[in-house]
Structure formats: structure tokens, C-alpha cells
Amino acid sequence: MHNKTIAELAQGLADGEFSSVELTQHFLQRIDELDSQYNSFITVTHEQALAEAKAADEIRAAGNAGKLTGIPMAHKDIFCTNGVLTTCGSKMLSNFTAPYDATVISNFKKAGMVSLGKTNMDEFAMGSSNETSYYGPSKNPWDLNAVPGGSSGGSAAAVAARLAPAATGTDTGGSIRQPAAFCGITGLKPTYGRVSRWGMIAYASSLDQGGPMARTAEDCALLLNEMAGFDPKDSTSLKKAVPDYTADLSKPLNGLRIGLPKEYFGEGLSAEMGETIMAAVKEFEKLGATVQEISLPNTMLAIPAYYVIAPAEASSNLSRYDGVRFGHRCEEPVNLEDLYKRSRGEGFGKEVQRRILVGTYALSEGYYDAYYRKAQRIRRLIQQDFLNAFNEVDLIMGPTAPTPAFDLGSNTEDPVQMYMEDVYTLAVNLAGLPGISVPAGLINNRPVGLQILAGHFQEAQLLNAAHQFQSATSWHQLAPGAGQ
């Protein structure tokens, strides 16, 4: 059962091959048996999952089932879940039970989906390897010595290891796409404003976007159908109708214009990686697409711009964790300052503290123009680069990350090296564009992700291209061997 895609599971449920309770029990059992090796879950909600599955079966028996009713999934622990521990991978929230559901969570509940639990992540989504999690790093199911990527590493690992058919992720600078690439699954970062951020714990509000992580583009389309939409509780969500993202999946790619940014294939990219990506691009040509070189001249500026804007917003977003109302509070504070300093000093890990400091500095009087304002200007230049490119091509392709998954512990000493991991993904968040990572090969038995980018709100086009690619290739069907 666990090797089936969501589309297949939906068929199985509809045909009465198995019940949601059976399906849910199966996945819960796999989590119990296998996750000690992957550490992909922070919380597993056995009882709640079975209760939801039972309810889903009843809905189905009554003839009211929707497409996804009764299918289990996991949620990144960044989404608030009513009555369930919501830690954001941090000691700061290790005692926080959310009193409400994120809109994404309630959307999936409405669709009748079952929540298996909450997945591991880099603390407050700050990291590219899952190593900043207070709950210990999640491991890559392809190689337990490798990182699963981050920040949605737990979600990626859980889906790759077949502990859940799908999971939610969030992407601020690549946090869905890069772990999807590292773990050999499909991950979609929608257009900024497409999916509600209500109840999604903020890292960098102007960049954060939730999205689906699953094994196929088709599954991502099914999930996005439920996830997306305007939310009156999120002022930055867009009042734009949600199309059926599965409708265009089978459209042929004849005449599709693909752009390859020369900046994505230059220095820093290994020959092996370049060849793997080009082989994938060839597949698109076979499918009728045309390929041309394009330029995104400000690509390299995305890293400094991102690492000013994201920490700046984070430094403000994380001010609420002060030990006063919820979350970690130090023992026996002697005064207010002591309460703040020790609660935050103890509650936040090193990477989070580093970004709070960087962000605080960037917003400080006298530095604001030099850092924050300049970064915002770069952001507009990067947006313009993409807009110009999309005048010439329909989709942009390149590697999701410069390398396949790296070894645990290999990048932790040098934060700047770690930041470079995000070079191909950051700009997409700065521009608010949708992007998807699809499995496109293996290097030393570690998966490689192909990143496909489209214009604002062109998710259907992205999913169409990804689905066509997956119809012609089988990289997405490979299962990891480690720990199974």
C-alpha cells in the first residue's frame, strides 16, 4: 500500500480495496517501525489519526466522500494544529499546543484527509539540512549519513521513506524544493499568496509559502487543489479562483519554450550535476519543447538580499517568543531583562540566534538604508530579471541545488557555505514565483532534483510539465533503500 501514490490510494479507497482505517494503520505501523532511523516525525498522532480515518470511512459509507477523503498525510511542524503539539522544531515551542488549526490544516481536514502527525524541520525553518532542529536532525532515507535537506526535511524524508503518502512543507528560500530534491520526491512551492499563511508559523513573512510534497506531480496537483485559495484571515493571500490543477496534467508539451539561465550552469555546479540536469532537459525536448539559453543577471545577488530580508523579518517575527505568554520560560527569572535574555537564550538554537542578530543589525538605525533598503531594491531587480525572462520563455529549468544531499555535519561549521546551498532557490522566493522540484537522476545513489519555474500563478503549467516528464521517466518511482 505504501508504494502507491495518492492518486492510486484514492482509487483503492473508492474501489473498496482497503479502508481509510486500514490505510492509516499501515502508515502508523511503518512510522512506529522505521522512523527511529529517519527521525522524520516530531509527533505522531496515533489516536487522532485513527479517529479521523474512522470518520472518513463513515463519510465514504454515507456516499459523501471527496477525492482525497480518508488519505493520510503528514504536516510540517510549522503548521498550527488544534490540540496538538506544534514545536516549529524549537525548544522555544517544545511545550506549545496550538489552540487553533492553520488554514492549510483545516482545508485538508475539510477534504477528509487524515493527519498522521507532525514532521521534523530546521528550527523555525532556518536551515538547509534539518540539522538545526531541537529534536535532532532527520536523516536521508537514501543514505542515513546524508542530510534530507531543509527546512522541510522531515516531510521529505517521511514521504521518501514511504512513511506517509504526502506531507505539507513550507518554502522561504527553497525549503520545499531542496529537501524534495535531496530525498528524490516532488515538491511544489506555489506562488506567494496562493496558499494561506494563517497558522503557519512565520519565519520571513514576505517569502514564506506553504506547499505540497509528494511522490508525483499529479499528487501535488491533487493536494494543491485543497490547499490553495483566498483566505480572509491572510491579507497577503490572493483573491483569485483556484483552477483544477489536475485538469491540464496531460496536455502535450509541443511548442513549450524552456529557458536555461546561464547563471545556473556556471561556476559551482559540478560536471556530473550539469550532465544530469541536461539529460532531463533533453527529455523535455523529446516531448516537443524547445530550449534556449537565457540570463538572470542578478542571480548571485539573491543570496545577500535574501540573507538581509529574511533575517530582518525573522528578527521581528520571533520577538513574540519572550517567555511571557507561551513557550519556553527560564527558571526563576530575577527581573524582566533576565526573563527575556535567558528565555530566548535557552529557547533558541544557534542558527536562529544568528539570524535574529543579523536581522536586528540590518534594521538598525543608520544601517537600514545600507542593508534592508538596498536588499529590497535588489529584490525588485531580481523580480524584473524573471519578468523579462518570462517574456521569452514559458518555463525556466535548472538544478534545484548545486549538489546532491551532503553528509550530515559537513556544512555545520560554516554558515556561509550552508547559505550557498540555496543559490538556485532563493531568487524564486524573492520574486514570489512558483517552482517545483522533480526527481531527475541519481549521483552516487543520492537523488538529483530538477527545478522548474513558471510565471506567477502558473502552477498548472508547472505541474503539467512535471507530470509529462514523470510520464516519460521513472526517477520519481525509485524508492530509497536505506533503513527499509
Next chain:
Amino acid sequence: MEWEAVIGLEIHVQLATQSKIFSGASIAFGSEPNTQACAVDLGLPGILPVLNESAVEMAVKFGLGIEAEIGMKSVFERKNYFYPDLPKGYQTTQNDLPIVGPGIIEVEPEEGKIRQIRIHHAHLEEDAGKSLHEDFHGMTGIDLNRAGTPLLEIVSEPDMRSAKEAVAYIKAIHSIVTYLGISDGNMSEGSMRCDANVSVRLKGEEKYGTRAEIKNINSFKFIEKAINHEVERQIELIEDGGKVVQETRLYDPDKNETRSMRSKEEANDYRYFPCPDLLPVVLDEAYIEHIKADMPELPKQKKQRFVDELGLSSYDAGVLSATRPMAEYFEQVKERCGDAKQAANWVMGELSGQMNKDGVEIEQSPVSAEQLGDLIKRVMDDTINGKAAKQVFAALWAGEGASADEIIEAKGLKQVTDTGAIAAIVDEVLTNNPQQVEQYQAAPEDKRGKMVGFFVGQVMKASKGTANPQMVNQLLKEKLG
């Protein structure tokens, strides 16, 4: 050396919306702590703000009310600082692009002295919660009911030169916001709070002195006292060879003094930046026109109309239009009695005197506008004389009757206009006071005017105040020769 104070005010006006500026929680005053604070107000992880449109509408109304430039694109920013009653660790406020741009308010601190006070801008922001230091045994309680309450912060230019002008200015603001119905203006419940920037300089000097900001002044009375105290403190300091330092000072109404809270060096770096959770507020002309169409007559226009159409003096018109309840009361009295000047005299005279004496506001006046209007009518149609009218008013105030007519009847105050009856009393008074009559008749013409007052008094006394004074005068003159 003659010193001059330079004062600028920052007034926080609590807007009379149903719910908070970024959440659906109620803003009603006086509830149990933390019962009106939802997940948004508590700053829980994952929450997002949604702007309350009626707060925007109220801010625009204010802007139109002072003929200010309206910020067609305004932006909410985050003002970052840590404080236990600031749940998110930042206050969402407007900074670079406020919703209301420069405007002007005209005030008349004393009769005939009109001053233009420029308003730098006004912006929308959320209020913080409250820290409660009592009843917690060395700890601090946090009440977040007030957190997220919509405020309009109105920032003046340093255009005021005395505490009296500052009071006139804040009264004018109070008047405008209550006229517009965008705030209840209740200072004791904190619906209007004021910070004052105060500096002093030698008269004629152009440069401003170093200013101190005084926080926590929350009544008209305290504003005047706090500013006067601060001005004196600064003058004494300078005259003693000292220097005013830029700092924030807290006013203590119990001790009538200000004391230092924090200096410029200790001031927070608020690290303002645009709030990424909120879109810029973009308005269009149609929206502005829609609000314009809905604007009530404002104090300035009302005052002008009172002068132009009712023939009142500028000062009287100013007093009567100062607050919406006052203006409404006056206009009702005027409608009822049909005479604006009489209505103005009574409202500003007898009624205001009684209100001051008993410490009540016009809304609580036991004499309704209808009752007062009817009373004035009885004076105008000669049913009672002025003296009796005051008695009737006092009786109405004391609740001794439902209408002027009822009291006139019950107390027998109806003016006697029967010539025969008055002549009989006059005769009696003259007969009983032969000596005074003799003195009167012996006195030269120019002294007699004053002496006749004695006889008038006697006649009025004998008639229990009901005799028509003009007729008494007339008859006395005839009979005394």
C-alpha cells in the same frame, strides 16, 4: 528675560470601532482582564493581522475634518521593542506613509485670539495591553484586553506657546473627533491620551530649545498643570545655569511633577520596517468622495453658521459649537423658543453656571432643551419676568416640575400686567415710605434714576416678584412726578 514655551502634542485617540484594528475581538472598556483578547491579540504563533476597514474610514473622516491631505497610499510598519504588554514584540503602526498628512486646526484660547495650529500628520496604530503592578505581590499582571485597540495618533507641529493654547488645541481635537463620531473622547477611560513635547526659549529667539517629552497626561486639567510645571522646571534649570536634556518624563498628577523616565541614550532603536503581513492601504477618489458625502457639520462650520445666520458673536458661537452635545442642545433650545440670542444667553449663562456648580456635563443636564426653550418662550411673551424665570429654572433643575408652565402655575409666578393691580401696590409702597418719597422729590433730576430703584424693589417684593418691571417703572415715574 522673557521666556516663551514651545509645545507640540501627540494625541492618541481611541477609535470607536466595534472590534480591534487587526482582529475581531471587542474593544469594550472595563471587561475582566484578558477576556477580550483573541489569538491575534495574544500574538500566538502563526496569527496574522487583518485591517479593520472602519478604522481606515474613521481616520479618513478625521483627515477630511481638518482639511488635511489624505494619504492615498499608507503603509503599516512594525515598531519593534520588547515589553511584557506588547504581545508580538512590535507595535503595528504607520511611520513613513501615514493615512493623514498635514492639516490645520484653528483654536480660540481666549476671546478674540485666534491661533492656527498645524498638524504634522495623523496615523493609525494598535494599542498595547496594560501592565498591572498592584495585587500581584511583587509580580506584574498583564491584561491584553486593550491590545490591538485602534488608535489614531495625531501629531501637531510645535505651534503652541502656552499650556492654555495646548488645552484649547486638545479641546478642539476632542470636539472634532466627537463631532465625527469616530471616538467617544472619554479621557477618564483613556479614549484620548496625550504626550507633550515641551521646550522653552527666549522670546524672539528663532531656534527651538531642547525638548522633553512628557508622557501620561490624561485630562484637560493635567495637561495644563503638567505643561506649566515642565515649563517652569526648564526655565529654572536654565536660569540656574543648567541645561535641558532630551528625555522622556513621566507626569505624576498626585505630586504635580514630572520625573525622568529615560534619556535619549537609553531610547529604543525601534527598527521600523514595513509590516510584511499587511498590504499598503490604497484609497481612491471615489472612496474619499463617498466619505465626504457622509460627513456631519463640523465645529468650525457650525461656528461660522452661528455667526452668519444667527448673529452670535464669534466667541459665543465658538463656545456653543465646541462640543457636539453642546451645539445640539443649543440648537434645540433655539428651535423651541425661536430666538437664537436668548437661547445663547440662557445656555451660556444660567445653564452653564449651574452645570459648573454641580459638575455635570450637558448630556446629564436635568433641564432638557425643550424645557429650557419653553421657559424662554414664557419670558419672551411676558408671562414671567426675568427674575421669576431664574426661579423657574432653579426649580426645573431641582426637578420640582415637568415644565416651566407647571412651575409658574404652582409657584404663582405669573407676571402681573394688570395696571390697576400694580398701581394699587405702587400706591401702597409710596404711602408706606413717605420719607423716601420726600428725599426723591427733593433730589435733582440726575440723581433720581438711582433712587427709583428702591421703590421698584419694594413693589417687586410686595408683588412677590410677579409685577411686570417695565410697568412698575412706568407707574412709579408717573406717581412720583
